[in-house]
Every structure is written in structure tokens, then in C-alpha cells.
Amino acid sequence: MERAFFPWDEALSLGEYSWTPQVVQDVLRLGVLIPSYRDAAETFTELTGLGVSKSSLQRLVGLEGKKQVAREETEAKAISAVPKVEEEVVWRKIPEPDSPIMSVSSDGVMVNVRDEGWKEVKIVAISALEKGNVTSEGEAAAPKLSKHSYRAGLWDAKTFTNHHWAEACRRGLEKAEKVLCISDGAVWIWMMVFMCFPKRIEILDFWHALEYLGEVANALFAEDDAAAKTWFSKQKQALLTQGVRPVLQSIRQAMPRHQPLPEAVRIAVGYFSRNRHRMHYPHYRAQGLPIGSGAVESACKTVVQARMKQAGMRWSREGAQAMLSLRCLLLSGRWHELASP
DSSP states (O other): OOOOOOHHHHHTTOOTTSSOHHHHHHHHHHHHHSSOHHHHHHHHHHHHSOOOOHHHHHHHHHHHHHHHHHHHHHHHHHHHOOOOTTSOOOOOOOOOOSSSEEEEEEEEEEEEETTTEEEEEEEEEEEEEEOOOBOTTSOBOOOEEEEEEEEEESOOHHHHHHHHHHHHHHTTGGGOSEEEEEEOSOHHHHHHHHHHOSSEEEEEOHHHHHHHHHHHHHHHTTTOHHHHHHHHHHHHHHHHHTOSHHHHHHHHHHSOTTOOOOHHHHHHHHHHHHTGGGOOHHHHHHTTOOOSOHHHHHHIIIIIIHHHOSTTOOBOHHHHHHHHHHHHHHHTTOGGGSOOO
């Protein structure tokens, strides 16, 4: 069968979907933004009068998302590749960062992948940092993070590191005076930032530290909730104003000598000891720096959970990655960079 030819489609710049690129981008945006293909399709029809089915929209997201995934993979491989000796090295232009100190945080969030079960999506959030001004009393106002961008995927740590670095290069972190790295205690995260950012400030997320502190309080005062709450409150304040040393001392004083530590206490002490050089919270606060990884925690919710963890949702691995790439593009404020469908 011969392929039909429609000159008027070409004159109107209609693409492979028989719609203008702008219309395709608009319906695609709704499919990525609204947590239901059916709702997105109905919304598009109500707004434009153009009919599109749930299945057609889902197929469109998959096709265009796959293209975006390929672009990201090409970018990540190219920026991480070591040039061969015989190749001519072409130096890329490094963009300027949005602030002298840039913030980068990484985390993981689970999604339900068909035939595989719950799998971890690794995500990085990169933000500009506006330090809080120091008041006349010597206290610094709360710092502000803005201009967020994201990269996320169902990747292993090695692959994620390449994408992490690609997003960092896109945001100009190579030229930043300092890179503020705020994350939980996952070893692979700190190995990654060690390789990527020589001029960095490492901070253990304060709220993760408090989770371990709460486990210690419950273990030390298992039969006295009031005492546990009092001890926890006191140690939280000490951690915030004096650092981790007095907290470790208090834990040791609360335990009888020559008695084995309860498992929860042993784990927490190890966690604090390994990360003690990242727990100088009084110093960070005095410098007007954030001590929580709220940017990436928010990213887990807005980029992944809001669209991909609705009741009963299960994703193919390819479909999940397509959606993740498109949502990162959209929520990073770069939807205009989407290649014309």
C-alpha cells in the first residue's frame, strides 16, 4: 500500500500526530501534570474541543517521554566520557551558577513497577541558595532555596551518578564558589558527591539525625514515655546548639558501664560517629546555611509521588522512566526545551 501524502498538513506544519507541535505539547503537558490519563484527556477536550482518548494520550506520553529519556542518556554519557587520545577535545561552555553557593540533595523514593514490585527512583534536586542575613543579635535568618531543577530515574548508583553530574553541569556547579551537599547518611550518596564536587560543604540532614535520636530515646526509656520525650527534647536542643559531641556523651552516661548497648542505640551511635563531621549544626546555622534536605524531600513528593503513586498505579519500567523524564523537565521550568514532537 502506498503512503498517502497531504500537502496541506505540511503547509500547516502538522507533525506525525496530525496536530501542530504546540497542540501536541499542550496535551502532553496535561498528561504529565494531571495524575490520571483519563482526567487529562477529558480536560484537554473541554479546553480545546479537540478529542483525545486516554489510550492515545498515554501512548503520546510514552513516545515523547522515550525521546526525552534518550536525550538525557546521551547527555549524561557525553559529559561523563573520557576523551580518547586520538580525538580532538572540544571544550564546552560552562554556564554561570544562579548563586555563589549552590545546593544539591539526593534521595530515593519507591514506585510500583509491573512484574518487579516496588523499586527505588533515585532523584537529585539542585537549587540556588540565598543565605539568611545575620541579625544584630548574631542570629542568621532562615536561608532560602530557589530555582530548583531535578533529574530522576530507575537507575543504579553508577548510572545515577552520571545523570547527577550532567544536571550539575547544566546548572553551572563547576563554577560555584561552594556546593552545599545535604542528604541522609546513605554511603553511596556521599561517595557520589565526593567524586563530583571538590569544593563542597557536607551536611547530614538534621531531621534524619532526629529520627535516630528518637530511636535512642525509646530504647533508653522504654517504659517511661515522659522521660523519653524529655530526654529527646533536651538532646535535640543540644544537637542544634552544640553539635553531636554532647549528645554522644549523654547517650554514654545514660547506659550502665560494661553493659551492651541496645541494638537501636548501637546503630544510632554508629550513624552519628560516621557522620559527625557533617553535623556541625551550630556552625552551619551561624553561616546562614540550611540544615535540612527539604528540597529533595519535596522533589520526591512533587516529581514522583504526586503523579506516580496514586491508588492502584503500576508502571512498566519504560513507561515510568518516560514519565519521570518529562516531569523533571516540566517541574524544572524547562518545558520549552522539549523537542518539537
